[in-house]
Amino acid sequence: MSTLLSVDGLGITFGGLRAVHDVGFSLQPGEILSVIGPNGAGKTTLFNMISGIYHPGAGKVILDGQDVTAMRPDLLARRGMSRTFQNLQIFQNMTVLENAIAGYHLQETGSFMADLFSLPASRARARTAKDGAMELLARVGLDRAAETEAGNLSYGKLKRLEIARALALNPKVLLLDEPAAGCNAVETEEIDHMIAEVAKSGVGILLVEHDMKMVMRISNHIVVLDHGEKIAEGDPATVSQNPAVIAAYLRAEAGADAGAAHA
Ligand SMILES: Nc1ncnc2c1ncn2[C@@H]1O[C@H](COP(=O)(O)OP(=O)(O)OP(=O)(O)O)[C@@H](O)[C@H]1O
């Protein structure tokens, strides 16, 4: 199988702090790869470099054999890389369908003049966007909530809507930053199931998630970061028994307890 995404020697420094240093891995089509590590380990920063939000200080990002290091997020999206954010980015007072259509429009390259005069081509595009958006909603199990105002959705459904929007770009690679954050056990399982289905269709998934049960359940491969460096990688069983990984989490927990005690 040909590698979909490879990340090589990626690093960035913020005012002397090495937030990420020399991190590399590769992702195959249909694979679910999780990046885990204690708070502040560098997971989101790594995602921000891969998705073109931060310019890496070192290293390369190769998508489908092409060097896309530091490419703008919208151009990356056109080449097949899509992402969600750790904080929800949903328009609360638009309907579920309107939110999905908003995601769909990002991939359109229709002529501005045609839209301005609402020519037939643009009207046809609007219809296609609506059909496409409805299909997406069905894919994430939200088709029956299409006319609901997004602000009235449960948190789990909001997270699914966010993933639907990222899927509108028809990505080859999907980056999900904490898709189950704030969700209860039932909602988390629904999101699990949905991510697995998306991967089955051949999309490579990069996941950052704190819910370890979910990570262990759905990942094919896990990369562990601590203080910006990769300290381990492998399948879930191997990684969860790795002494360096256990030590990193225990250290982080001890640090948090000490912080709480001083607060
Ligand atoms: N824009 C920035 N400027 C300065 N420092 C930053 C910036 N972004 C991240 N950092 C620092 O880089 C380190 C890694 O942060 P990052 O947000 O990537 O961690 P994380 O693994 O995603 O943590 P969490 O699990 O809490 O989301 C932290 O020390 C953080 O304070």
Ligand SMILES: [Mg+2]
């Ligand atoms: Mg983060």
